[in-house]
Amino acid sequence: MGRARKGRDISGWLVVDKPAGMTSTAVVNKVRWALSAKKAGHAGTLDPDATGVLAVALGEATKTVPFITDALKSYRFTVRLGAATNTDDAEGEIVATSEARPDDAQIKEALHGFVGEIMQVPPQFSAVKIDGERAYKRARDGETMEIAARPLWVEELTLVDRPDADHVELEMVCGKGGYVRSIARDLGAALGCLGHVARLRRVWSGPFDAADGIGIEEIDALAKRPELDARLLPVETGLADLPEARATEEGAARLRNGNPGMVIAQDLDYGAACWASHAGRAVAVGRFKAGELWPDRVFRHGAA
Incomplete structure (x- = not known):
């Protein structure tokens, strides 16, 4: 039985303006430490000497990383x-x-x-x-x-x-x-x-801009404080380039259990990739088929 990973179940995106001389992995480790996060990853490696946008995904946001990696x-x-x-x-x-x-x-x-x-x-x-x-x-x-x-x-x-x-x-x-x-x-x-x-x-990178990024010095200064939590962007930010469908109450319940759920969508072709929301929060990502979303990834508790 594997050892449980320590840290908070915190979800969202932190846009970091990476400095030169630091690896992408080191930035992720710094963010994970500063937020006491259980799970973190990044969307697209930057060379150590490169600077600029490094979007760090926390918790449920890691499920949206592929969509940022694929973005322009x-x-x-x-x-x-x-x-x-x-x-x-x-x-x-x-x-x-x-x-x-x-x-x-x-x-x-x-x-x-x-x-x-x-x-x-x-x-x-x-x-x-x-x-x-x-x-x-x-x-x-x-x-x-x-x-x-x-x-x-x-x-x-x-x-x-x-x-x-x-x-x-x-x-x-x-x-x-x-x-x-x-x-x-x-x-x-x-x-x-x-x-x-x-x-x-x-x-x-996709919806994330260096002008909105936080520097490493500020991360250090705000570490373990609620002010750093306040800098997090919602999980849904990572889905900005995907069309959104709205799940019905029953559809959201089914999607959260990993089953196809009824959604309301406009101008979506059969088999199109999209994400389903309920009460403004992400429920699942998957494929639209005949009025239902067939989920590939499900977000816990609406990605709260």
Whole structure:
């Protein structure tokens, strides 16, 4: 029999503005400690040196993490031109250099090739699994791996600033699984000048914005206090991109027991993914079929 996990049964989302030099796991552990939470997780890893939105899910909100992971995200990042590194960012060793420097017009033209459905090869130093082992572990041992390209949807990729000949600042809106470091690497290759990420910030992720994020220092200052509880967003925030159906009283009772329940919905196709609410709280997530929601995930006590 497993040991019971200690902590409070607290549910909701805390939007953290992650500082550079801290892993995503360390942020989650900090939030869990500060809120004395029994269960916590995050929606989308940020590299240690990256900053910006890290949405931490607590309790029942962890059931909505996949919907935030799948949502569009926006990044603002600086590419250092003229040098490639083994990690595709500024923390790695420089492995090649170039004296070529494209002008703004050439950069804007090259960006067109990185918009839409593209194929992207993850960095050697990434969490991709190769034969059951993380790529970064093998890369640390000096191994160079063949990593398969994978599809990525890029909604937008624009040039926002050119502070000097060696640096270009870009903004990207993309879907799930994108590596900004790969964009910098491949853009540098396409321009014939090489490149890597110098700075990276996630501006927003689905419904969560860095402008609304809480810093690590404030989390420390408010730890174990009700003021930090007050910063939590509802579980339902993680369902913002899904259509909502309203469960009847009887339907909500059936859904809470894991059974299909009657819902009232508009403009939902048969089999469409949606979530059911009752009295304004999430009851379940599932598929709409002939006036009923067939649940995949059920929220305890309406995700209170």
